[in-house]
Amino acid sequence: MLSKSLNRLALTTLAVTALIAPAHSANIELPSLGDTSSSIISQQQEHELGRAWLRAYRSRIHEHQDPLLKSYLEQLLYKLATESELNDRRLELIAINNRSMNAFAVPGGIIGVHTGLFRYAKSEHQLASVLAHELAHLSQRHFARRVEEQKRNTTATLAGMLTSLVLAATVGGDAGLAALTATQAASRGSALRYSRQNEQEADRLGIQTLSAAGMDPNAMPGMFEQMLQATRYTGSKPPEFLLTHPLTENRVADAKNRASQYPQKQYLDNIEYHLMRTRALIAIDNNPSVSLNRFESELSGSSLNREAAEYGLVLTHTALGDYQIARKHLRQLIKRSPNRLAYQLADIEITREEEEFELAIDKTKSLLKYHSDSYPLEISLAETYLKANRFHESELVLEALSISRPNTPYVWFQLAEVRGLAGNISGVHKARAEYFILNGVFDRAREQLGYARKLLTHDFKQTAIIDQQLRDLAALEKKMEDF
Numbered sequence: 473m474l475s476k477s478l479n480r481l482a483l484t485t486l487a488v489t490a491l492i493a494p495a496h497s498a499n500i501e502l503p504s505l506g507d508t509s510s511s512i513i514s515q516q517q518e519h520e521l522g523r524a525w526l527r528a529y530r531s532r533i534h535e536h537q538d539p540l541l542k543s544y545l546e547q548l549l550y551k552l553a554t555e556s557e558l559n560d561r562r563l564e565l566i567a568i569n570n571r572s573m574n575a576f577a578v579p580g581g582i583i584g585v586h587t588g589l590f591r592y593a594k595s596e597h598q599l600a601s602v603l604a605h606e607l608a609h610l611s612q613r614h615f616a617r618r619v620e621e622q623k624r625n626t627t628a629t630l631a632g633m634l635t636s637l638v639l640a641a642t643v644g645g646d647a648g649l650a651a652l653t654a655t656q657a658a659s660r661g662s663a664l665r666y667s668r669q670n671e672q673e674a675d676r677l678g679i680q681t682l683s684a685a686g687m688d689p690n691a692m693p694g695m696f697e698q699m700l701q702a703t704r705y706t707g708s709k710p711p712e713f714l715l716t717h718p719l720t721e722n723r724v725a726d727a728k729n730r731a732s733q734y735p736q737k738q739y740l741d742n743i744e745y746h747l748m749r750t751r752a753l754i755a756i757d758n759n760p761s762v763s764l765n766r767f768e769s770e771l772s773g774s775s776l777n778r779e780a781a782e783y784g785l786v787l788t789h790t791a792l793g794d795y796q797i798a799r800k801h802l803r804q805l806i807k808r809s810p811n812r813l814a815y816q817l818a819d820i821e822i823t824r825e826e827e828e829f830e831l832a833i834d835k836t837k838s839l840l841k842y843h844s845d846s847y848p849l850e851i852s853l854a855e856t857y858l859k860a861n862r863f864h865e866s867e868l869v870l871e872a873l874s875i876s877r878p879n880t881p882y883v884w885f886q887l888a889e890v891r892g893l894a895g896n897i898s899g900v901h902k903a904r905a906e907y908f909i910l911n912g913v914f915d916r917a918r919e920q921l922g923y924a925r926k927l928l929t930h931d932f933k934q935t936a937i938i939d940q941q942l943r944d945l946a947a948l949e950k951k952m953e954d955f
Contacts, residue, residue, distance in 0.1 A: 515560045518613070522580020526564065527912030529584075530881065536569040536587060536755060537882045539848040540814060544748045545585055548596070552604050555684035557677060558611040564879060571756045573702060574712035577606035579613075586712070590752035592698045594776060596745030597691035601682060602713070605692070608677035609670065671717060672726065679730050688739040693727040700724065746780035747814045754784065760791035779805065786818050795822050813843065820852055829860035847877065854886065863894035874906075881910045898927040898934075905941070918945045 536542075546565050553561050563581040574586040583606055593599040679689045699719055702711050750767075757763045767784035775781045782801050789798035799822060805815050816839055823832040836853045843849055850873055857866035870887040877883055888903035901924035908917035921938050928934045 515613075518579040519560065519562060519581065522564075522578050522582045525578050525580070526566065526582050527910065529566070530910065531912035533568055535881065536567040538567070538751060538755065539851045539882075540817060541587075541748050541751050541755075542567055543847050544744060548600060549583060549603055549607075552600060552681055552685050552687075553607055556604065556607045556611050556681045558607055569755045569758075572712040573699065575602045575606055576716065577609045579610070581610060583607075583610075587752040587755050589713075590749040591756070592702055592711075593695060593745075593749075594698070595688075595691065596742040597682070597688040597739060598695040598698065599745060600685070600687050601678060601692035601695045604678035604681040604685075605674045605717075607681060608674035611677065612670075612673055668718070671723065675723065675727050676730060679727065679734075683734050689731040689734045690728075693724055693731055696724045696727055741777075743777065743779060743809075743812075744814070746777035747783050749776070750780045750784040750787070754787055754791075760788045764788040764792065779808070783814065783818070786815075790818070790822055790825065793825075795826055798822055813839070813846070813848070817848060817852060820856070824852075824856050824859060827859075829856055832856045833860070845876070847873070851886075854890070858890055858893070863890055866890045867894050867896065867899075874903075878906075879910060881907050884910065898924045901927070902938075914945055918942065921945070 542565065545567060549563060549565055550561075553563060560581060563583060566582065566584045568584060568586050570586040571588040571591065572586055573588050573592050574584075575589055576584045578584070583603065585603075589599065589602060593602070675692065679692050682691060683689045696719055699711055699714060700721075703714065753766065754760070754763045757766065763784060767781045767788065770781040771778060771785070782805060786798050786802045786805065789795070789801070798818075802815060802818055802822070805812075806819070809815060816835070820832050820835050823835065833853065833856050836849055836856060840846065840849050840853070850869055854866045854869040854873070857863070857869065867887065867890045870883060870890055873880075873883045874887055884903050884907035888900050888907060891897075891899040891903055901920040905917045905920035905924065908914070908920060921941055925935055925938045925942075928938070
């Protein structure tokens, strides 16, 4: 069964590598992945491969939709990328609600983070060490270098490595490891040695990036020790991250030695990390009562950060409908940090749940004067308009977001829902088509474009755009048949 699944997934991966992510109107091109005279795949080809892989991945998993958490991770990632050796900084971050300790980098600037990583990282510095390590894999183009090493089997290597990454992140680490092992076996013995060299290089550059970004270089060996400790607790099954990033005692010692070469100093612990960790833990629990017990226990016992535990009580009491208790805890937090966006958004959420929609809208608009490009605030405003039955205003907010964040499926999903309530039926189908394209479900996208075209037969401009999208999808389907 695994063999059949791998074969099907390999074909899917090969097919979608022919697809470039749409900028906004979802015009799809079919790039060449190089010819026999190419010594290495180009950065543009890597970018195209990454976006194609992301579609295949999204078609198999449910992306975690927490605008505040995603915004935090994006900001941290770009802070590190600015100080890294990465030249192509067209990065895209995807968050997955999975309790396993895992993060991964895919050629073309895709960085994936499991919420489970927050369970193990004790500080922002430790979380950043994992992201810096992944950025180093991208900056040194380890994937392209593997292809160059195995250029006689380039296509098999591309498909095998991308397939193993999909499997490792969706159906479980063991299956993904099996696929990756099969791919490595084709390199006739050199893959393991090359992999170790990649990891050492990523460690060295990751530590360098941490220091350049003003973060603790010792966080990387510290995070490695957390991983080894997790391995001891779980017996023979290692954390997901270690299946594709093998870790040894020697590697930990080497990381410690490298980090010790940087000047010793005190590093501040960022409260924002702990607040986002709280949100990640709540997502993993998927049960506000369980989370409530967690944070009450932390406040009565030991906690990584007591303020974050109190924030957890605010969020869980809100989810349980206990708004007065939630506000009691929130008042204490706002008193300490009146300008912290996470607390202000929590206040807006409670206000919205109490159906004080006008007040929630006014609060959000006031904050947008100072945070005009805040994705979490814009989504919050769209949600409040929706709950207040002000569908057109919600639609306008989401349309603006679809322009500023065209590759965010959640925005298109929400826009489709709001357009339906606003009576914009052709707009519903167009937004759904964009959503399905980003998620690699091309037959559904074609179906939605067809519906939209029927409704817009008298709008020449719109039908011309839709006709081009349909031609692009047809070309892609033909490409898949050829495989």
